[in-house]
Each structure stands twice: as structure tokens, then as C-alpha cells.
Amino acid sequence: MKIETVVNGHKRIFDITPDELLADTLKRYDYTSVRKGCDTTSCGVCTILVDGSPVPSCAYLTARAEGKEITTVEGIAEEAERLAEHFGDEGADQCGFCNPGIALSVHALKLSRKSFTEENLRHYLVGHLCRCSGYQSQIKAIQRYLGDAK
Numbered sequence: 258m259k260i261e262t263v264v265n266g267h268k269r270i271f272d273i274t275p276d277e278l279l280a281d282t283l284k285r286y287d288y289t290s291v292r293k294g295c296d297t298t299s300c301g302v303c304t305i306l307v308d309g310s311p312v313p314s315c316a317y318l319t320a321r322a323e324g325k326e327i328t329t330v331e332g333i334a335e336e337a338e339r340l341a342e343h344f345g346d347e348g349a350d351q352c353g354f355c356n357p358g359i360a361l362s363v364h365a366l367k368l369s370r371k372s373f374t375e376e377n378l379r380h381y382l383v384g385h386l387c388r389c390s391g392y393q394s395q396i397k398a399i400q401r402y403l404g405d406a407k
């Protein structure tokens with residue numbers, strides 16, 4: 258079956274099987290930033306944005322993306338780089354495996370312009386596992402980043 262979507266601002270037609278998952282489709286169509294860690298919606302590494310909201314692409318049927326706008330890290334490359342640099346400056350960066358998914362969630366949060374506290378930021382990012390950081394340094398760095406960005 259064929260579906261039409263917009264990926265990072267460009268119209269794309271994907272030729273898929275009905276049971277195909279979006280992480281697999283995007284990788285097949287060379288969106289190489291899309292990674293998988295757990296394959297069970299537990300780690301957040303495969304996060305992408307669908308119509309501006311973060312979703313785990315390892316559990317999202319590609320067929321559901323018909324007519325929707327998808328954003329991968331390739332679509333927010335400048336912001337992802339800025340955030341990675343900021344994490345480095347703040348001492349919040351370690352192996353970086355979790356960074357692409359977190360960058361997309363932070364981007365969505367920034368666009369939403371919602372106010373946040375440390376507690377609701379922790380709640381918002383609960384789907385992103387980080388095996389290195391212990392989260393405290395990341396949360397502080399993201400708070401500063403969003404504060405700077407507003």
C-alpha cells in the first residue's frame with residue numbers, strides 16, 4: 258500500500274506493508290537518525306514528532322501517518338546541534354545515545370510554549386531512558402536551554 262506524508266517539510270510517498278512500523282519505514286527511506294533501542298516503547302530512542310507531538314516510532318503503524326507531518330532529527334538539525342553543544346557546556350552529555358529522541362521532545366516542548374516546572378519537565382521526559390546521566394544534569398540543562406530560548 259502507498260501512503261502520503263510530509264517528512265521534515267517535504268512530501269513523501271511511502272510504499273509499505275499494512276503492519277509496518279514507522280521506525281522501520283523511516284530507516285528504509287534513509288532517515289538514518291531514527292534509532293531503535295528497546296523496540297518495546299520503553300526507551301524513547303526512536304522518538305519522532307507526528308504533527309508536532311513526540312511518539313515512539315517503534316510502535317507507530319506507518320499506515321497511521323497518512324496525511325500527517327513527521328519530523329525526525331534531520332528536520333531539526335540546527336537545533337539538535339545547539340542542544341548537544343549546550344549539553345556539553347552544562348556537563349550533561351555523556352554517550353549521547355539518548356540525545357536525538359530528547360532533542361525532538363525538547364523541540365516540541367519549545368514550540369508548545371507551555372510553562373514548566375522541574376517536576377513537570379521530568380514527567381514530560383519520562384519516556385526517555387538515559388543509562389548514563391542520572392537525569393539531574395540533563396533536566397537542569399534543558400531548563401536552562403528552554404529559559405534561554407524563550
Ligand code: FES
Nearest residue numbers: 294295296301315
Ligand atoms: S525503540 Fe522505541 S521506545 Fe525504545
Ligand code: FES
Nearest residue numbers: 352355387388389
Ligand atoms: S547520555 Fe548515554 S544514554 Fe543518555
